[in-house]
Amino acid sequence: MTVRQNLDLHARLFALPPPRADARIAELVGQFDLAPYLDQLSDGLPLGVRQRLSLAVAVLHAPEVLILDEPTSGVDPVARNQFWDQLERLSRQQGVTIFVSTHFMPEAERCDRISFMHAGKVIATGAPAALKQAQNVASLEDAFIAYMELGGRTDAPPALTLATSNAPPTATGFSPRRCGAYAWREATELRRDPVRLGFALLGTALLMLIFGFGITLDVDNLRFAVLDRDQTPESRAYIDSFAQSPYFLAAPPLRDPAALEAALRANSIAFAIELPPDFGADLRADRPSEVLITVDGAMPFRAETILGYVQSVHLQFLEEAARAAGADIAQGANLVMRYRYNQAFRSLDAMVPATIALMLIFIPAVLTALGVVTEKEMGSITNLYVTPVTKLEFLLGKQLPYVALGCFNFLVLVGMALVVFGVPLKGSFAGLALAALAYVLATTAIGLFISVFTSSQVAALFATTLTTMVPATQFSGMLQPVPTLEGAGWLIGTLFPTTYFMRASVGAFTKGLGFTDLLPFAGLTFAFWPVLLLAALVLLRKQET
Structure with a gap:
């Protein structure tokens, strides 16, 4: 791709709006002196120009932090000096924090703060001038050699490692600034993850709605079906007392015991009512009569609740029947509860x-x-x-x-x-x-x-x-x-x-x-x-x- 195409592509990858992308590209082309090379293929450019193009691409979206790994490796001294001048402008004028890894001590000396490393471990950290003063040497390269001899090499005499105490001390106390930096970083990550941010802001409210409306131990709208073997006004009145209750919903009538069993197995009803053939006559004559209630006992708590509701509606029907007859509460109709499935109620x-x-x-x-x-x-x-x-x-x-x-x-x-x-x-x-x-x-x-x-x-x-x-x-x-x-x-x-x-x-x-x-x-x-x-x-x- 050409220099222009590289800049356009990365502007889209960084999701810059077109007007802002055009303005930013024009600014960087002038800042990094890329105008003569806009329509040239990037792989044919001199190494110094390619490095300037890479830096322009890296700062296209105006980042707050820039991390560069040996950016001037293989570049001639003139191009290297121009590259570092551009880095200094980014840092001093635009406030960009730049992390650079390099083997060139003159480059490191242009940094505000450096760390010497050996075998993956930091052996000294501080400002370039402070590190040179600590070892009483004139150049940063001599300071690096001194730190290597004192504590960096694994074959150094153990007693000499105490000499590293001359290096600037490492802060050990609590730093509000460091703590704030981590808090800002975490807040930034949270802001950039809309799903996580949404759950953080609204998750408790959503759970409040779900659990407030969803968690309920009330059992209502229970479906039931009736096997009416009597077919009298009394049996129909008994069925109506259940159908009119807010706790129950009536399902189509059952034809025979097989249909009752099938409805319970299919979970289409929670319980069934069987009325005996002489239910109405027995009720009028106050003779003993049994109403069989078959409850799905697969869920014990629900079955116990159904039992309480059924008994309440049954007693209310008997009271109304006795009141209409001008007599005491009828004793002729008794409930017989039968639990299908999990009869042990475990x-x-x-x-x-x-x-x-x-x-x-x-x-x-x-x-x-x-x-x-x-x-x-x-x-x-x-x-x-x-x-x-x-x-x-x-x-x-x-x-x-x-x-x-x-x-x-x-x-x-x-x-x-x-x-x-x-x-x-x-x-x-x-x-x-x-x-x-x-x-x-x-x-x-x-x-x-x-x-x-x-x-x-x-x-x-x-x-x-x-x-x-x-x-x-x-x-x-x-x-x-x-x-x-x-x-x-x-x-x-x-x-x-x-x-x-x-x-x-x-x-x-x-x-x-x-x-x-x-x-x-x-x-x-x-x-x-x-x-x-x-x-x-x-x-x-x-x-x-």
Whole structure:
């Protein structure tokens, strides 16, 4: 490329606005005397001119700090002196801090502060004049030799190392200036990372909204269905008392006990009511009668809450019926509670399968996100930019190891559930394993998607944690059934993979769901993988901008 093209390219790389870029390029062309060479190819320029071009490119965006590694190596003395004159103007007139590594002592002497190094260690630091005075020598080169003889060489006599005490002392106390410099640097890094800055500024407010509206132990809008064997005005009034309660939502009536069982297994209802054939006649005659309530006991806390609500509505119906008849509260209708799944009411039988779902979204998603962001921080993502590797190959290559680790973790978690916690797996292991594979594909795809628009590991970790754990715990059926949620909570729960794997895991462990019963959950969970992968594929750039 020509000198002009080099300057234009780096102006775009530094994201300078066109008007500012043109003005800055014109300024630097005059400052570094590049006008005669603007249309010449850079690789054909004299070495001194190439060094001036490199310096012009380095300061194009007006940096506050400039780091140069032996910038005048191989340059003739005249060009070297001109180059250093330009460095001094940058430092004195524009306030640029410049770090330079050099083997030429006359160059080092032009610096405000220098450090002598040997074998990767600093052996003396200070102003050039102070270092010469400390060793009582006339030149900086003699001072360097003296420091090498005193303490720099590993073969120096041990007693002579005490002579380094003549060097300017190193500050050991607290320095507000140094502390402020680190604070400014950290604030600058935070400002340059919009995701991290956004979470820092608004993260607590966002969590306040999510936990304030999301965390609730209230159980309402519970779906129920009725198997009415009586079909009398009394039975319909009894059903209406539940349908009109703010706690319940009526599902279509059940035809037979098989339909009742199927509805509970499919999680479409939380409990079912069975009314006996002579319910109305028994109620009018105050004869003993039993109303059977079948509750999904997979989640013990929810089942206990349902029991309390049902008893309240039942007693209220009996009171109203007695008041209408002008008699005491009828004693003819009694509730008979029956719990399906987890009849022992052990919380472990419900929480351990749910915890498997939480662990398989948090760890794989975080590891996958960090795997990609680490490449950005280390710079190795340039392999994607400069090689024929496609974006899909890159994403799948980063994902597959964590999918394998996620599957291994699934086996470990199932083994712990069986052996450590004593929770039996009543359903199909093959069906649950298939759902777990689909789930891990989806959760690692979440990590890929988040890694696309985060550039630091801190931001990736925070973003992944927030976007996985909060929906998984609040909106995926762990605390409250998804159908009972409203608005944004219901939408998040419906469009989140944990909802469906949670049903598969709890169903396999507590409800004894077979392979065919688990297939719909596995299919719905798997559907998230291509969608998330496609989103990451579209948003990932093949080249830095």
